[in-house]
Amino acid sequence: MAMTRKFPGPSKLLGSPFAWLFALFSVAVAVWMLLTSLKSTRAIFAEPWSLPTTPQWDNYARAWTASDFAGATLNTVILVFGTAVATIALSAPAAYALSRILTRWNSGITAFFALGLGIPSQVIILPLYVMMNELYLVDSLTGLWILYVATSMPFTVFFLTGFFGSLPKELEEAAALDGASANRTFWQIMLPLARSGIITAMILNIIQHWGETLFGLVFLQSEEKATLSLALLGFLQRMQYNGADWGGLFAGVCTVVLPVLACYIWLGRRIIEGMTLGSVK
Amino acid sequence: MTATAVRETEPAQRQPAAPAAQSSPLARGRKRLFWPFIAPALVLYVVFYILPTLATAWISLNKWAGAGPMEFAGLDNYRRLLLDPVFQGSFANTLTILFAVGGATFALSFLLTMILRDMAGRKAVRAIIFFPNIxxxxxxxxxxxxxxxxxxxxxxxxxxxxxDDPPNWLGTENLFSVIMIGLVWVQTGFFTTILMAAVDRIPKDLYEVCDLEGANAWQRFRHVTLPLMWDVVGVCAVLWSISAIKIFEFIYAFAGAAGQLPPTKVWNTALYAYAEAFASGVPKYGSAAATGMVMLALVGVLVVLLRRLFRRDTVQF
Structure with missing residues (x-):
């Protein structure tokens, strides 16, 4: 019995505080980010941990108007939701077919899609640039939207194939017995049944593109088309000429982070499980 | 495939609509939908993913500025990469991220998993440390x-x-260490979450046996936990390799301190590829493409090696 007691002793004593410290560090960074966004640049360095004496809402006003975070937010919202909807519209039927209509092609095509998960964006970006340039789709939000949807295919098809495969077959079979065509069965039975998986796939897609940088950086040029991460980078760049405006920068950072944080507080469990569960099963 | 086939035939005995009933009109109706359902996603994927990958393989064998004539160069681009000290440094950094950051992340994730296994507030801690990932x-x-x-x-x-004299963290000599520590901070939550889910599946009574036998923490981990989550660790290693090679933004934005791009000392291959194509005077698509192919080869080699390393019969429990 002595041994049994001995184990939880030291490991609990040191373990839990360590885990909490690790977590508290992230919380502290988030809190400090919020505080900083409401302070003047002088106060940020003079008293990094104190509450702002008078909240500098002006930081947000500056970021939103002078650096046009408002426009960037609008661009990003349209782009990201458009991407999620189109991605689901294209990949849900494919995933359904791959998991439920058995032909000799299924496992091959599923593996073929999974292959894309291992191809880094840097590998495909050059030919894509040449291609989009030929089509006059460089520096165009439509062009970026097409690229986002296309590059979402591997993960979303892969994710939804697994999800459709886990759904019960009975309802579908009953619908078929009642004389519903396969097409109708998909739209009226399977899609509503798969709602939770589809919503999860959409959320993951939105989160992934909300802060996407590489494609935006390469394919967008003019300032009025900038997405949020490009607006942040632009702000950083301008600070080198116009002097440090850390308060404004952090107001911009909060503009990017707070919607994600709200979404995470609301749907956290779904996001965590969506991003990790496939690995365990 | 055989496993699926076996599962499919079972309901077929009850209901004719099951796919195994090849001849039924319903099954044929479904089969007709296969290609129309898959085609849009497949075409998009092939046009924007597979063909560009093949095109990059071809570009990497040419000297090309992105427009104008291509000049076939054979393996010249690769040879030039090998001789370029900036590429050597970038490649070394990619490997350092893979193994040093990966090693630290996995060690920390294992440690946190074991701590969180039976800790009050584990869900809250997990939710917080996962957050930087999104x-x-x-x-x-x-x-x-x-x-x-x-x-x-x-x-x-x-x-x-x-x-009194704290180091200049963002100076070139320290910046890469700062970046590596930051990557560990961001990634640990993700792998801890996956490992926790794997540990949760291990039956509690196995640990009770350990306690009865007087096994210490390390023995419990080495002989019970690790073998029973080995396959998941393998998946994590593959996920890490792929995402580690892709790391770009986290390093790129450190340019904010110094100009357009961060100092070459902290580049990894992803940054090098970007810089060659889009941030140097004359775009060097050939060597950027060759860098991309090196990254792809690295992913391929690592995935094959890891699958071999982690391939063994999973312990049934």
């Missing part, structure tokens, strides 16, 4: 860099503890 790399990089500013929070804390 934040854009640019934002994380800005936050992380700002913590380490000369007058930043880290140095103020160090001064408070009596260190």
């Amino acid at each position: 934040i854009s790399g640019i934002v994380l990089s800005i936050l992380w860099g700002f913590l380490f500013q000369a007058e930043g929070v880290v140095n103020q804390a160090l001064r408070a503890f009596g260190m």
Whole structure:
């Protein structure tokens, strides 16, 4: 019995505080980010941990108007939701077919899609640039939207194939017995049944593109088309000429982070499980 | 495939609509939908993913500025990469991220998994440490860099503890270490979450047996936990390799301190590929493409090696 007691002793004593410290560090960074966004640049360095004496809402006003975070937010919202909807519209039927209509092609095509998960964006970006340039789709939000949807295919098809495969077959079979065509069965039975998986796939897609940088950086040029991460980078760049405006920068950072944080507080469990569960099963 | 086939025939005995009933009109109706359902996604994937990959393989064998004539160069681009000290440094950094950051992340994730296994508040801790994973790399990089500013929070804390002359964290000699620590901070939550889910599946009575036998913490981990989650560790290793090679934003945004791109000392191959094509005077598509192919080859080699390393009969429980 002595041994049994001995184990939880030291490991609990040191373990839990360590885990909490690790977590508290992230919380502290988030809190400090919020505080900083409401302070003047002088106060940020003079008293990094104190509450702002008078909240500098002006930081947000500056970021939103002078650096046009408002426009960037609008661009990003349209782009990201458009991407999620189109991605689901294209990949849900494919995933359904791959998991439920058995032909000799299924496992091959599923593996073929999974292959894309291992191809880094840097590998495909050059030919894509040449291609989009030929089509006059460089520096165009439509062009970026097409690229986002296309590059979402591997993960979303892969994710939804697994999800459709886990759904019960009975309802579908009953619908078929009642004389519903396969097409109708998909739209009226399977899609509503798969709602939770589809919503999860959409959320993951939105989160992934909300802060996407590489494609935006390469394919967008003019300032009025900038997405949020490009607006942040632009702000950083301008600070080198116009002097440090850390308060404004952090107001911009909060503009990017707070919607994600709200979404995470609301749907956290779904996001965590969506991003990790496939690995365990 | 055989496993699926066996499962499919079972309901077929009850209902004719099951796919195994090849001849039924319903099954044929479904089969007709296969290609129309798959085609849009497949075409998009092939046109925007597979063909560009093949095109990059071809570009990597040419000298090309992105427009105008291509000049076939054979393996010249690869040879030039091998001789370019900046590429050597970038490649070394990619490997350092893969193994050093990966090693630290996995060690920390295992440790946290074991601590959180039976800790009060584990769900809250998990939710918090996972959060940085869904934040854009640019934002994380800005936050992380700002913590380490000369007058930043880290140095103020160090001064408070009596260190009069804290290091210049964002100087070229320290920047890569700062980046690596930041990557560990961001990634640990993700792998801890996956490992926790794997550990949760291990039956509790196995640990009770350990306690009865008087096994210590390390023995429990080595002989019970690790073998029973081995396959998941393998998946994590593959996921890490792929995502580690792709890391770009977190390093790129450190340029904020110094100009268009961060100092070459902290580049990895992803940054090198970007810089060659889009940020140098004359675009060097050939060597950028060759860098891309090196990254792809690295992913391929690692995935094959890891699958071999982790391939063994999973313990049934």
